Amino acid sequence: MCSSRVREAAVDGSFYPGEPELLRVTVDRLLAGAPSPPKDASVPRAVIVPHAGYVYSGSTAAMAYARVARGRDSIRRVVVIGPTHRVPVRGVALSGVDGFRTPLGVLPVAEAWAQERLAGVSAVCVFAETHRWEHSVEVQLPFLQRALGDVEIVPLLAGDATGDEVADVLDELWGGPETLVVISSDLSHYLPYEEARRVDAGTIAQISALDGPLDHTQACGATPVNGLLVAARRHGLRPALLGACSSGDTAGDRSRVVGYAAFAFDEVPDARREG
Template sequence: MSSSLAFGVRMMSNIVRPAAVAGTFYPADPPALRRLLATLLADARCAPPPQQRSLKALIVPHAGYRYSGPVAARAYADLQGWRDRIRRVVLLGPVHRVPVRGVAVPSARVFATPLGDVPVDEQAISRQADLPQVVVSAAAHAWEHALEVQLPFLQAVLPRFTCVPLAVGQASAAEVAEVIERLWSGPETLIVVSSDLSHYHTDEQARRLDAESLQHILALDPVLDHAQACGATPINGLLLAARRHGLLPELLDYRNSGDTAGDRSRVVGYAALRFTEADDGVTVH
């Protein structure tokens, strides 16, 4: 994708991508949303990060806040210690509604939520313009909830930031990792991968399946498939990059929808994980 093509499409498109799932996945009323986020974050308890390490990446779930909000909050509460450093969030998640080949960037310049507008980092997006797996797709982003539901959490904990929204479709882990490498940058950049784990098993089955998936993630082993995680492709891409950069993964929380919503006969798994790097930014080759 050439930069001229990318920005030509962007200039012809709507500037604002409006909130598509406010009122369904999370409250549309700003005061109600702020109260819910404040409660979820206050209830979250995160262990302090290892000494001499900085937060670089998170894996968070993306169901409705009633289901996965408490687990997501465990990851986002962790941002408090870096809220004055993080200025850019690279946000990756799977496509659920519109198939796409590769990694789709939006045509919009702003993503709106009930809490305000989040500017898209156009300079960061332009750094990927020559990668063949990167495409512009307004359709892939228009109704995609996996990325949108992360934005109010980020707005609640970061004073200001830009986002790089990436909707991941049919792509290899290596292709996703290549995009992540282009955007890696320094401590001002946080990478967030949005994914749930297993879907629609019994509570007992889900815990067994998800434990195996989490073992692979914690070993930086990029072998997940889409039965294990809907965001398997962006997770695997992150794991490839994390291995190269020597990131340390940690599980902050695991629950399923039976824990949060009560029905244990057909559950979805949720996990919050963080990845830290040495403060000296050493890269492992």
């Protein structure tokens, strides 16, 4: 992409490999190691995936992206919403750029389309600075590049916002089967292993029942997750837990762990919708 408005990779070489071939091999290995989706599994309309370093949460994220990969011929646009860890923002922030770069190339951003669709949504702003060093969206992009190929993205960061405000943003960008929603969130942080398992089990039960809102002790991405829970009720989606673990199961000690889970949200035919 020939544009000066490209957001450069910020966490390559730390959260995931910075060398293109190693990154490709790493993501492909994670996808190949994920359980095969059931033959009758549909392409999800939305997923929740973790955003830690790949050595910690990549195997959990891959469970969702293996399901997403079934939509390679149908998905053309991906709305990716993560939380802000570094630069706070009121509402939901667009990136103001034309592309996001990873070591695998540049994913085009449907920025003009998104700004037009969201022009009447008061909680939306354009704030490139909150995107500049944020990892919660970036770590999802190599998975999208390997699972779906050259799709357009709409990267969003949710800061001080309600679940209804995030859901209103999703409503404007919802589209049909050509649009996937990716919600980026880890679960509990820095609890002892067994306590984290207990807390995360409660959070997983809430998500499975579309029972929000979550708070930020349950999930660092509680804000975008809460938005998806509202949107899922509005649009008749049903969540399915694909897998869960913690850093104590993958690459960390068990005295202070971070929890991870992957969910797929599928349309339910003739589901009763809110509103």
